[in-house]
Amino acid sequence: MSKFSVLFVCLGNICRSPLAEAAFRLEAERLGLAVEVDSAGTGGWHQGDPPDPRARAVARRNGVDIGGYRARQVREDDFVRFTHIVAMDGDNLANLERLRPPGAPAELSLMLAHAGRPGAPVEDPYYGGDDFGVTWADVHAAARGLAQALRDGGA
Ligand code: 4NP
Secondary structure, eight states, rough: OOSSEEEEEESSSSSSSHHHHHHHHHHHHHHTTTEHHHEEEETTTTTTTOOHHHHHHHHHTTOOOOTTOOOOOOOTTTHOSSSEESSSHHHHHHHHHHHHOTOOOOOOEEEEGGTOOTTTTOOOTTTSSSSSSHHHHHHHHHHHHHHHHHHOOOO
């Protein structure tokens, strides 16, 4: 059984958190870290949808196929199932704090805190014209930091 389990959370679970999941899977594998990984959205509008085509494309450019991922909404039992829940921005984090059942053990954090940028958001790329290169660079840097911290004993 894995010692750690990590859930990445954004708003829609079709852009940022699937990329965070993919980048973290890459980094965990590279370090030989046995860890359960998933992603979810605080909103439910995209439930069952595959990732945004722009997210699929940037993942593919970086060697990962995320075409099989499907969006889902955060659930109450996520706060018990996962040791770590990582939010992409402050709104996501505030919503998670509100949804968290009293006494649930999951440790909540902001994604870019794991890249030495505490308080900084992974900007929502959904309405932007960017090719998601910035999003990938952000989530990849944080995924690497988090994977190293877990390997070294905690985060
Ligand atoms: P994500 O991006 O939270 O990174 O998945 C968004 C996806 C969909 C919407 C907003 C942000 N939306 O409003 O539908």
